Amino acid sequence: MTMTPTVATAIVLAQAATTAGYAPSVHNTQPWHWTVLPDRLELTAQRDRQLAAIDPEGRLLLISCGAALNHARLALAAEGWRCTVDRLPDPARPDLLAVLTPTGHRAATADAMRFVQSMEVRHTDRRPLSERPLPREVLQALAEAARAEGAYLHVLTAEQVYDLAAAADRAAAVEAADEGMQQELAYWTSRRDGLGVPQYTLPAEQPATTVPERDFGRAGTLPTAPGHDRAASYGLLYGDADEPLWWLRAGEALSAVWLTAIGLGASVLPLSSVIEVATTRAALRHLVADLGWPYVVLRLGYADPDQPGPMHPPRLTAAQVVDTSAVRHLLDDA
Ligand SMILES: Cc1cc2nc3c(=O)[nH]c(=O)nc-3n(C[C@H](O)[C@H](O)[C@H](O)COP(=O)(O)O)c2cc1C
Known part of the structure; x- marks a missing residue:
């Protein structure tokens, strides 16, 4: 009707x-x-x-x-x-x-x-998380939010987090050595027209973490407290096929997971370098026992309560x- x-x-x-x-x-x-x-x-x-x-x-x-x-x-x-x-x-x-x-x-x-x-x-916070891990019920609620949108959220085991860290290191090295990727990054971190990632949303110092965050190739101006993200959980959003309909649904699931997390006081940081590089994307498939196709990795936790939220990036x-x-x-x- x-x-x-x-x-x-x-x-x-x-x-x-x-x-x-x-x-x-x-x-x-x-x-x-x-x-x-x-x-x-x-x-x-x-x-x-x-x-x-x-x-x-x-x-x-x-x-x-x-x-x-x-x-x-x-x-x-x-x-x-x-x-x-x-x-x-x-x-x-x-x-x-x-x-x-x-x-x-x-x-x-x-x-x-x-x-x-x-x-x-909602905003992307790239600073280290607090030392308080997310309880299991919160992780379950996030997985249910993904499921309701037709995708799956697998929370990585401690051992799998080390595999993810190795993959993220490898992806960072591949992207750092690729001139085209570096030029693209420089372009999108220096725009002033309602698009791109401004310096005020990037940490002044790259946080020391087990799983490296994306290196945006330039220091930001966002003050950062020390921290190591030891309490972070990592989720892999994945689904049944590596094709447009599933990517669209994965985005719907990403939004649902993130908005659910906000309601529960939790912080979400997408990490996609490991998806962008074909070899590390393949490595992530094994993390879900080849049952599905990986779309994006999410760092999950509680934001550091002593840090005021970063400013929102611009919009068109x-x-x-x-x-x-x-x-x-x-x-x-x-
Ligand atoms: C598919 C996707 C992949 C992303 N990958 C990363 C990433 O690898 N590293 C990162 O710091 N932020 C990543 N982000 C966050 C974006 O940079 C962020 O959403 C954008 O700059 C807008 O900022 P906001 O989320 O604060 O509104 C990703 C977001 C999406 C939707």
């Missing part, structure tokens, strides 16, 4: 697309574009913001878009709107990633409203990512 186009539909779809702009994305590329139509919302991949060197297949682009899709779905649910979601609906238009079609109303759920509040405070404006021209007449009437 679809609904008759109304001013309210146009407004709520435009708002959901705008709210989705809070989503995390690799190197803050925000590789999504939204088109508000009278009866539906379309999500399209923005290929000119795909990272050609580290993400030639578009895996991380689709994961990022999936996170934005999950944000938009939750924003609609928080307004009490039901909708259907068609993922990759048109083989002739592979960059049309999803179509959200409102089908009616229901009571807005408190969970969805809390998730939308969490979107506004709604006018840059949400096309409302097809409903302009409806919005003008509002």
